[in-house]
Amino acid sequence: MAPSSPINSDSVCLPVSARGYECTVHPRGELRITDLAEVGAVGRTYRPFDHPALYARFAGLGTEPSSLLKFANEFGFLEQGQRRNGIAQHLSEPVDFWIRRISELRAAVEFHKLLQTNQIKKLAEFVKLEAIHPPVPITLDRTFRHSSRPRNKVPLLVILDPFDPQQEVYWMSPSKDDLAAVGSDGILPVRAYLTGMTNRQLRAGVTLYTFWDSTENRFRILQIPTSLLGAMWLQFAQAVAENRRLGTCRWCGNPFEVSRKSSSADRQHCSDKCKSKAYRNRKERAIAMALDKTPEQIAEELGSDPETVKDWIGQGKTQAAISESRGEEK
Ligand SMILES: [Zn+2]
Numbered sequence: 081m082a083p084s085s086p087i088n089s090d091s092v093c094l095p096v097s098a099r100g101y102e103c104t105v106h107p108r109g110e111l112r113i114t115d116l117a118e119v120g121a122v123g124r125t126y127r128p129f130d131h132p133a134l135y136a137r138f139a140g141l142g143t144e145p146s147s148l149l150k151f152a153n154e155f156g157f158l159e160q161g162q163r164r165n166g167i168a169q170h171l172s173e174p175v176d177f178w179i180r181r182i183s184e185l186r187a188a189v190e191f192h193k194l195l196q197t198n199q200i201k202k203l204a205e206f207v208k209l210e211a212i213h214p215p216v217p218i219t220l221d222r223t224f225r226h227s228s229r230p231r232n233k234v235p236l237l238v239i240l241d242p243f244d245p246q247q248e249v250y251w252m253s254p255s256k257d258d259l260a261a262v263g264s265d266g267i268l269p270v271r272a273y274l275t276g277m278t279n280r281q282l283r284a285g286v287t288l289y290t291f292w293d294s295t296e297n298r299f300r301i302l303q304i305p306t307s308l309l310g311a312m313w314l315q316f317a318q319a320v321a322e323n324r325r326l327g328t329c330r331w332c333g334n335p336f337e338v339s340r341k342s343s344s345a346d347r348q349h350c351s352d353k354c355k356s357k358a359y360r361n362r363k364e365r366a367i368a369m370a371l372d373k374t375p376e377q378i379a380e381e382l383g384s385d386p387e388t389v390k391d392w393i394g395q396g397k398t399q400a401a402i403s404e405s406r407g408e409e410k
Contacts, residue, residue, distance in 0.1 A: 126155070136337075206242050285312070290302075
């Protein structure tokens with residue numbers, strides 16, 4: 081019997097500003113994403129788990145303020161916003177904070193993809209062995225980039241950012257197997273990195289609580305993300321645990337998840353909405369192309385078959401005739 085899911089996604093709601101977000105420059109030139117509504121104003125809420133692969137959308141964000149704002153306006157702050165000095169009228173989060181959170185999730189998503197496709201040598205490129213006396217740890221923020229590096233001279237496995245190998249994303253003590261594999265096989269250390277990083281993020285952004293469920297007449301335990309960041313890492317952890325693959329929607333470009341077991345492994349669109357929009361678009365283009373191309377040429381260009389294209393062109397002609405006759409009546 082399958083255990084009941086510990087996640088009640090219906091119950092997780094996150095807030096979005098009533099008036100949207102703007103990029104503002106704070107004293108000392110710090111760029112911050114700022115809620116335009118004052119503290120305490122009621123905005124709308126949404127359920128992050130209604131958005132499959134939200135973590136992948138975040139991981140794929142551009143780091144320019146316009147992309148960050150577009151995402152913020154749809155999904156709100158990463159961590160409920162901060163009230164600076166306790167007196168500010170508006171909540172805000174530093175743009176730098178957003179950019180670091182994106183690079184962490186982006187690296188994790190990429191490493192998961194490389195693990196899924198078993199790219200042993202590629203993975204090894206991002207694992208480096210160091211035996212140095214590391215500098216005094218600096219805690220940049222609540223992430224773990226610079227905080228967990230030991231002070232003593234010890235061998236350390238360093239995991240590099242797959243998108244920026246100059247940047248180190250994680251350090252850990254190597255096991256015997258790790259040491260044997262360095263330089264040729266990155267699977268073990270990268271797997272250890274992925275669980276370590278995900279667990280840290282889950283500890284920071286997801287909480288457990290129990291309550292009495294009177295409809296089911298029993299105690300229940302829920303996993304509740306305390307922030308959007310927590311929700312996205314929880315979603316990512318589930319995707320990893322279920323070995324889901326990511327696809328890119330051929331219509332809107334958003335990432336979507338394909339389950340390994342799913343019969344729709346060759347899915348090309350994130351939703352039925354995008355699928356039908358893409359279909360309509362192909363049909364309209366076929367009708368327009370019919371002026372100077374054969375159905376066979378059109379079919380090849382649109383990745384369709386000639387019979388379907390002939391059908392579409394026929395429908396297009398009927399449609400044109402109808403509108404023409406309506407035009408004459410006027
Ligand atoms: Zn789409």
